[in-house]
Amino acid sequence: MGLAKTHIQSGSSTEQTDGNIITTTIDKVVNWGRKNSLWPMPFGTACCAIEMMATLASKFDLSRFGSEAIRFSPRQSDLLIVSGRISIKMMPVLKRIYDQMPEPKWVISMGACASCGGVFDTYTLIQGVDQFLPVDVYIPGCPPRPEDLIDAVMQVQRQIQKGELPKGSEVAYHE
Amino acid sequence: MNEEKEVTEETPPLVLEKLQEKFADALLADAEIGNGVVVVVDREHSYALLEYLKTELAYSFLVDVTAVDNSNLESELMQYDYARFMVVYHLYTFEGETHRIRVKVPVHEKDLRVPSVTTLWRGANWLERETYDMFGIDFEGHPDLRRILMPDDFEGHPLRKDYPLRGRGERESFNFEKQNV
Numbered sequence: 069m070g071l072a073k074t075h076i077q078s079g080s081s082t083e084q085t086d087g088n089i090i091t092t093t094i095d096k097v098v099n100w101g102r103k104n105s106l107w108p109m110p111f112g113t114a115c116c117a118i119e120m121m122a123t124l125a126s127k128f129d130l131s132r133f134g135s136e137a138i139r140f141s142p143r144q145s146d147l148l149i150v151s152g153r154i155s156i157k158m159m160p161v162l163k164r165i166y167d168q169m170p171e172p173k174w175v176i177s178m179g180a181c182a183s184c185g186g187v188f189d190t191y192t193l194i195q196g197v198d199q200f201l202p203v204d205v206y207i208p209g210c211p212p213r214p215e216d217l218i219d220a221v222m223q224v225q226r227q228i229q230k231g232e233l234p235k236g237s238e239v240a241y242h243e
Numbered sequence: 244m245n246e247e248k249e250v251t252e253e254t255p256p257l258v259l260e261k262l263q264e265k266f267a268d269a270l271l272a273d274a275e276i277g278n279g280v281v282v283v284v285d286r287e288h289s290y291a292l293l294e295y296l297k298t299e300l301a302y303s304f305l306v307d308v309t310a311v312d313n314s315n316l317e318s319e320l321m322q323y324d325y326a327r328f329m330v331v332y333h334l335y336t337f338e339g340e341t342h343r344i345r346v347k348v349p350v351h352e353k354d355l356r357v358p359s360v361t362t363l364w365r366g367a368n369w370l371e372r373e374t375y376d377m378f379g380i381d382f383e384g385h386p387d388l389r390r391i392l393m394p395d396d397f398e399g400h401p402l403r404k405d406y407p408l409r410g411r412g413e414r415e416s417f418n419f420e421k422q423n424v
Contacts, residue, residue, distance in 0.1 A: 156414055157394045191401050191410025192393065 114152030202235035279343030
């Protein structure tokens with residue numbers, strides 16, 4: 069993660085500080101903290117939400133990755149997990165929830181329905197939430213296993229550690 | 244013992260006899276299915292029949308109100324003078340032998356009206372709103388007949404057979420910024 073042990077050889081305090089000073093950049097420290105304390109906002113509308121609950125529960129235990137602080141208020145969270153079907157009536161609600169989240173914020177589109185409509189190729193269902201949300205990580209599956217969701221969270225963590233901007237802010241900067 | 248049982252199975256359910264007696268002119272058809280009864284009644288008498296079932300025959304539980312679009316079924320259409328829709332009420336009783344009864348009301352496309360049963364069952368409120376939303380059937384006397392599942396500005400009634408499965412472009416052109424949420 070870009071840390072380097074530094075040898076400082078000056079003065080009489082060499083013995084105390086030798087090997088005990090770590091140099092890095094503030095961005096890297098901030099990103100390191102950010103990636104290990106993602107607070108997810110669950111938006112479960114279908115069976116993917118059951119798998120999401122399993123992911124959060126003791127057996128799969130998302131808290132091992134620092135993401136156990138599930139917030140049901142978008143104003144306190146920075147990772148939106150869309151797990152389930154989104155209808156045209158639900159779309160403005162979800163859009164508003166996303167808008168209420170403070171920056172920087174990431175979006176995981178969990179499962180086939182959220183990513184592309186899944187088997188529900190019908191009049192009322194949005195064929196992919198990326199039509200109105202900037203999705204960072206897609207998870208295939210119907211529903212995906214808890215390991216897939218953990219993998220997606222880790223993917224988000226890798227993006228954060230690399231210093232990549234979330235899709236949402238990229239869109240905002242380009243505009 | 245066995246002989247007695249056979250006899251009871253062959254006799255029509257009591258509820259059907261009572262309905263045939265009281266609504267002789269209004270009943271268009273009736274049948275027994277499983278341990279239940281199906282009756283088809285014309286629109287003018289549907290409220291009276293449902294009220295009779297609820298108050299006199301203890302069918303106090305309204306399970307469901309829905310409708311069927313028969314426009315693709317010529318045989319079904321022919322039966323009731325080309326009535327396109329069939330409003331269906333499912334009732335249940337906790338007493339007696341015949342627990343379930345299904346009441347069907349044929350409705351013509353040009354005159355999509357059915358009396359509301361919200362005065363009998365308050366639970367019919369949302370069921371009738373759903374039927375209105377999906378089929379466009381007007382429930383007369385309903386206190387608040389507006390869409391329940393689809394957005395308020397949605398056009399058309401999606402469970403009708405002539406409504407395309409993938410919609411008429413609503414899911415691509417939906418303007419969520421105009422929605423009041």
